[in-house]
Amino acid sequence: MEDQKSTVFKVNLGIGIMGTTSVTTSVGENSKKTVIERHGSTIGNLIPSVIVICEDNLAKTILGMVASEAKGSFKIITAGAWDNMPTLLYGIYVFRVLLKESGDNRFLEVLCVTDGDIGEEKLEKVCRKVHSGINVPDDMKQALSLIEGSLYGFELDKSKRIGGLPEYNHQLWLNEVSHDVVIAHHQERIQTLESYIERADEKVKPGIELQLILLKRDMAEVNRIADASRGILPHTLKDKKGRVDCHEFYGVLKAKLSEGDTLNKYPLHHLDYSVLSIIRQYNPVRWQAYIAPVKDAMEKAFANHVKMFTPDRFNLTEIGGGT
Known part of the structure; x- marks a missing residue:
């Protein structure tokens, strides 16, 4: 004798877009069967937005413009000074490792974008200060590699050592x-x-x-x-x-x-x-050169989201190709 329980979820994603998901569970003496039926808009899996973190509202404005040109979906967040970013990425790395150990290989891509005025030497110096103390994790080198690989910056002319380098470049390009x-x-x-x-x-x-x-x-x-x-x-x-x-x-x-x-x-x-x-x-040549490194990183990150989140899963196990 099996006990059967059904649950129907109705989803309305906008005008003219409807979807339903029904979950039926049958429990036997030594078995359990779960049937999931999806209709309409719920047939496809949700692909989450890539998280893009920047320094201030000016950078957020620029990234919003980049997002309108890039392929994908992006959520842009301001987080203050750029030197907060390596520590933030280290925390994300630790969480990602623990998530993987739990059996879930999926994770949200997080990109940190500087204004483009930070030199390579200074960037590396701050990254190496992300963890202090005597109990340095064994995988610290791997963590630093992830941090440096998740930090991106806009392309600027850095020949002048002045404050407000992004604004300086904006003015030069506008003057042209x-x-x-x-x-x-x-x-x-x-x-x-x-x-x-x-x-x-x-x-x-x-x-x-x-x-x-x-x-x-x-x-x-x-x-x-x-x-x-x-x-x-x-x-x-x-x-x-x-x-x-x-x-x-x-x-x-x-x-x-x-x-x-x-x-x-x-x-x-x-x-x-x-x-x-x-x-x-x-001045499109200047604009495209300016945003190219960041736009490319954003599109690649979203492509990775599509790859990770498209397949169907049940209890963390991939069970199909998805749509």
């Missing part, structure tokens, strides 16, 4: 967006709209003319922001000790732009995002 660059980027679209206006019926002509007006307004805003940036000399940005420090670049730029009319497409309250969006659109 000249009036000629902006015109060249939109020239084909402008010519197309002007051609449409010449041939358009009077009823639709105002709509096309409006498109052209708005495009030229956006171009004017880009020029205004880049011109204001070119008017800020990096060596005039200094910290309290009088050393060149470009951390305040965005604050100074915002103050200069506040003196004029309100910006529409590139609002001042998200000026860092506005500047980075301009660089991405009008």
Whole structure:
């Protein structure tokens, strides 16, 4: 005689997306049978987001833009100064080892991303301080290897030893967006709209003319922001000790732009995002080189998530290919 118990889980993942999972358990004298039926959206296994940890809100903004270009799903978290990251990764390594010993080979990928202004020597020095005391674990070398392999940074020109190196590079790349660059980027679209206006019926002509007006307004805003940036000399940005420090670049730029009319497409309250969006659109070679190491690491980490979490499992045992 078997006792049977059924449980049905209903899952609604959004408009038009429904799924159900039913679990039926039959218990005999010396046996137990569990039948799991999944329908609709629950047929596929959940692939969790890769955790990406950064230093501050500026880095979070940049990573959000990278995530929109990268293949995968990512959760971005700020964790303060970069030298917190090796200790954090060491704790994750210890947990990962214990998880594996429990029989579960799956784990969440965690990437720590620095601003890109940390030299290799300094990075290694901080990593080697992650564990102190006389009872150093036997697998410390392996732990250090994982830590160093999970730390990534944006690609920056590090030739100048100044504070606020990311902001300094952002300004350089923004300054390269000249009036000629902006015109060249939109020239084909402008010519197309002007051609449409010449041939358009009077009823639709105002709509096309409006498109052209708005495009030229956006171009004017880009020029205004880049011109204001070119008017800020990096060596005039200094910290309290009088050393060149470009951390305040965005604050100074915002103050200069506040003196004029309100910006529409590139609002001042998200000026860092506005500047980075301009660089991405009008200086794409610089942008792609800047984000390449981090974007590549994020995509590889998510691909590993797909590999780990796609197969079906029961009691930690892989039982099928999954979908």
